[in-house]
Amino acid sequence: MRLSGDSAPGSMNSSGSGNFLLVPIPEYPLLDCVPNKTVKIVVLGASNVGKTALIVRFLTKRFIGDYEANTGEVSPPHSSDCLCHQRVPATIDPLIPSHSPFHPDLFVSAGALYSRKVTMDGEEVSLQIQDTPCVALQDDAEGLYCQEQINRSIYWADGYVLVFSITDNSSYRTIQPLYQHIRRIHPSGNIPVILVGNKSDLLRARQVPAEEGDTLATSLGGVYFEASARENHEGVHAAFLHLCQEVIRALGGGNGEKRKGGLHLARPKSPNMQELKRRFRQVLSSKVKSATTI
Ligand SMILES: Nc1nc2c(ncn2[C@@H]2O[C@H](COP(=O)(O)OP(=O)(O)OP(=O)(O)O)[C@@H](O)[C@H]2O)c(=O)[nH]1
Numbered sequence: 001m002r003l004s005g006d007s008a009p010g011s012m013n014s015s016g017s018g019n020f021l022l023v024p025i026p027e028y029p030l031l032d033c034v035p036n037k038t039v040k041i042v043v044l045g046a047s048n049v050g051k052t053a054l055i056v057r058f059l060t061k062r063f064i065g066d067y068e069a070n071t072g073e074v075s076p077p078h079s080s081d082c083l084c085h086q087r088v089p090a091t092i093d094p095l096i097p098s099h100s101p102f103h104p105d106l107f108v109s110a111g112a113l114y115s116r117k118v119t120m121d122g123e124e125v126s127l128q129i130q131d132t133p134c135v136a137l138q139d140d141a142e143g144l145y146c147q148e149q150i151n152r153s154i155y156w157a158d159g160y161v162l163v164f165s166i167t168d169n170s171s172y173r174t175i176q177p178l179y180q181h182i183r184r185i186h187p188s189g190n191i192p193v194i195l196v197g198n199k200s201d202l203l204r205a206r207q208v209p210a211e212e213g214d215t216l217a218t219s220l221g222g223v224y225f226e227a228s229a230r231e232n233h234e235g236v237h238a239a240f241l242h243l244c245q246e247v248i249r250a251l252g253g254g255n256g257e258k259r260k261g262g263l264h265l266a267r268p269k270s271p272n273m274q275e276l277k278r279r280f281r282q283v284l285s286s287k288v289k290s291a292t293t294i
Pocket of ligand 1: 049
């Protein structure tokens with residue numbers, strides 16, 4: 001999918017012109033445009049807390065609900081396996097033919113991986129953000145239901161955005177077990193983490209006081225941000241920016257594999273990438289067919 005947007009404010013700017021790509025990362029990125037530094041971030045949390053909305057807000061400055069309202073599109077209901085799909089605001093690039101696999105008539109999905117080149121403190125950084133399906137508390141309220149795909153993402157990532165909704169106490173209660181789960185996967189070393197209490201626009205429905213978020217974040221060694229993906233870009237931007245800086249500090253100028261002792265793990269497979277490839281093959285085969293019938 002291709003989206004267009006402005007460069008972000010503050011010290012982090014999208015590189016090049018105002019337009020940027022929002023597409024799954026190619027399996028083999030072009031060598032001549034890969035910055036030295038890579039920051040890999042995964043966004044985790046319970047169902048319906050706004051993980052996808054936060055990522056979309058950060059990358060496009062828009063709220064996913066705007067697009068649904070504008071087009072009359074209705075998102076499918078959240079299924080129990082949390083593989084929900086949402087359309088995102090998209091400005092259609094006139095250069096992309098409608099049959100192209102990169103046309104924005106595609107879905108952003110929980111589990112998608114996004115890539116963006118940014119400049120931080122004068123240096124180009126490849127920022128990769130992994131959206132994930134939701135996690136859920138087990139009946140004993142201590143363990144987690146967590147898909148294997150999420151475990152791979154946790155292993156792969158350098159930094160963690162733990163999201164709950166301030167209107168949903170049970171989503172808050174998943175955070176501690178979620179952090180312990182990350183700790184089990186990364187038993188040693190520093191874990192750059194931020195805690196985001198989303199939906200701060202819904203103050204009247206608040207179930208989690210800000211002080212509790214603050215205390216929990218401190219106990220995890222991170223910082224607490226209250227944000228609204230619906231109403232405020234700046235808060236969301238500040239949260240992601242802070243985590244990027246923490247990751248760069250933790251990596252100590254390395255290239256992203258340092259914390260894992262040089263072990264190389266392939267990035268998690270993006271379902272979007274699979275889908276794009278499938279569509280691309282479809283387009284190619286239909287072109288071949290029509291060429292041979294002429
Ligand atoms: N009022 C309000 N609604 C929000 C906010 N962020 C997200 N939402 C809404 O909350 C719902 C869930 O948002 P998503 O981004 O799909 O949440 P998610 O955590 O990715 O959901 P899962 O796919 O279930 O894991 C959608 O209807 C959003 O429009 C927010 O800041 N304020």
